[in-house]
Amino acid sequence: MLAKQAWKLVQEPRSLCARVLKAKYYPLSDFYHSTRRRGSSYLWQSIMSGKRVLDSGTAWRVGNGETIDAIKDKWITSASFMKPVGYSNIPTDCRVCYFLNDGGGWDERKLAACFSPEDVVNVLKLPISRNLPPDKLFWTPEKRGLYTVKSGYYQACKLLNMGSASSSSGTVSNGLWPKIWRRSFQPKHRHFLWRILHEALPCNVKLSIRVPEVSKTCPRCGVEDETQLHALKECEAVRGLWLLSPLSLRGDLIMCRNMEEWLVQSFNLFKEDKLQLFVLSLWTIWCDRNNLVFGNRRQPPDEMFRYVIPSNCDSSASDRVSKALTPAANHQWIPPDARSVKLNSDAAISLAKNCSVISAVCRNSHGTVLRWGVKFLHGITDAESAESQAVLFGLHIASDIYGERLICESDAANVINRLLHPSHAIDPIQLVIDDCISLAAARNVSFIHVRRQCNQFAHALAKWGIFSEKIVSLTVKFLFRSMNLLIVLFD
Numbered sequence: 001m002l003a004k005q006a007w008k009l010v011q012e013p014r015s016l017c018a019r020v021l022k023a024k025y026y027p028l029s030d031f032y033h034s035t036r037r038r039g040s041s042y043l044w045q046s047i048m049s050g051k052r053v054l055d056s057g058t059a060w061r062v063g064n065g066e067t068i069d070a071i072k073d074k075w076i077t078s079a080s081f082m083k084p085v086g087y088s089n090i091p092t093d094c095r096v097c098y099f100l101n102d103g104g105g106w107d108e109r110k111l112a113a114c115f116s117p118e119d120v121v122n123v124l125k126l127p128i129s130r131n132l133p134p135d136k137l138f139w140t141p142e143k144r145g146l147y148t149v150k151s152g153y154y155q156a157c158k159l160l161n162m163g164s165a166s167s168s169s170g171t172v173s174n175g176l177w178p179k180i181w182r183r184s185f186q187p188k189h190r191h192f193l194w195r196i197l198h199e200a201l202p203c204n205v206k207l208s209i210r211v212p213e214v215s216k217t218c219p220r221c222g223v224e225d226e227t228q229l230h231a232l233k234e235c236e237a238v239r240g241l242w243l244l245s246p247l248s249l250r251g252d253l254i255m256c257r258n259m260e261e262w263l264v265q266s267f268n269l270f271k272e273d274k275l276q277l278f279v280l281s282l283w284t285i286w287c288d289r290n291n292l293v294f295g296n297r298r299q300p301p302d303e304m305f306r307y308v309i310p311s312n313c314d315s316s317a318s319d320r321v322s323k324a325l326t327p328a329a330n331h332q333w334i335p336p337d338a339r340s341v342k343l344n345s346d347a348a349i350s351l352a353k354n355c356s357v358i359s360a361v362c363r364n365s366h367g368t369v370l371r372w373g374v375k376f377l378h379g380i381t382d383a384e385s386a387e388s389q390a391v392l393f394g395l396h397i398a399s400d401i402y403g404e405r406l407i408c409e410s411d412a413a414n415v416i417n418r419l420l421h422p423s424h425a426i427d428p429i430q431l432v433i434d435d436c437i438s439l440a441a442a443r444n445v446s447f448i449h450v451r452r453q454c455n456q457f458a459h460a461l462a463k464w465g466i467f468s469e470k471i472v473s474l475t476v477k478f479l480f481r482s483m484n485l486l487i488v489l490f491d
């Protein structure tokens, strides 16, 4: 909560509260650069302890680069400390704008002259908007860059674990970890077990050591201290939940001194399907505890385990979004009407080559290719980032093709979602989304999410780029009239 107050001061520097605090505590700088002062008020001390959490998770999103110190500030988000590791020949007090060229991109020559090759690769991953908006601080643990109490809490826990990290690895006895690793648990469940074994769940006893304002008491019963074992097994309320769980366990009959012992016993006792039920129930009980702590909606106890079925076949969130967004009928590319142009874009990612290839193709009502293009993005292996840049690339190559309406199709549901429902997101990808929206504002453009089958041409082009490793510049009037030819070649 304290970090949330600090976040407000960062995002709303003109609010009354921020102006009063600024006048008193950081008249010559901004909140980001403000520091703790001896003898200051309790309020300011508290905000400063929230700021420590905030500092660990915020970074600059490069807009025009004028406010960001190239050496001291955190802005290279994929570097280990979000700052350059190696540098030389940098002018004093150098701002990031020094490395931008007039065309709204990175000046690779200047970057190479001042930074280590590793830093250059990481800097080139950062998208730059040609509109050069002001620089902005964003919250890196959240996808959209906005601070939430929940992710702030986890960030605080991470800081806490860092402090006690020396006790990790090696202490986990009984060879349990390899057993966990071999089973087909979902990654989040595996991670959850890992945290239990490393005593790293953010229970109140643990948290109160670092953050004195947090009470040690169990949020469920309000009587005993909340250790891992109490939160997941010993608490009166939790025992009731275990009885209702699919395994109907009687916690009072199970003897163990800590969670590690209980996990070892259970892994020896249960066969595959029961073990899955056990881990899922454990997870459900922990989630319910968090829902209570964060004031989220909770399931009534008798419904809580409805979703606990031992299978790993549930579809991912993005699949569900994509199903919801797509009408069931259209399974192939459909030409636009005579007055429109259709733009399809896609991205292919190669982790091995540490790059992605984006592609775009414009076709008319006869299916004739009017223009196409393929572009390499070195160092970018994040799907959402690559797909959004593919849409932007497509809008660029389509910018001077005449058509009353431009229909812009992509199979990336999350990107189309962001284009259709602009939010207040402030993460770096939003720069690309904003550029797409501003380019689209100049003409009649509609963004549509389609299935992969309807996007075959763009898909094949991007794949081809990955294989051929050649940069292909734009060519007017592409030779292939039918999209089938490329599909035969590459799928």
Ligand SMILES: [Zn+2]
Pocket (backbone or CB within 6 Å): 218, 219, 220, 221, 222, 223, 224, 230, 235, 236, 237
């Ligand atoms: Zn309790």
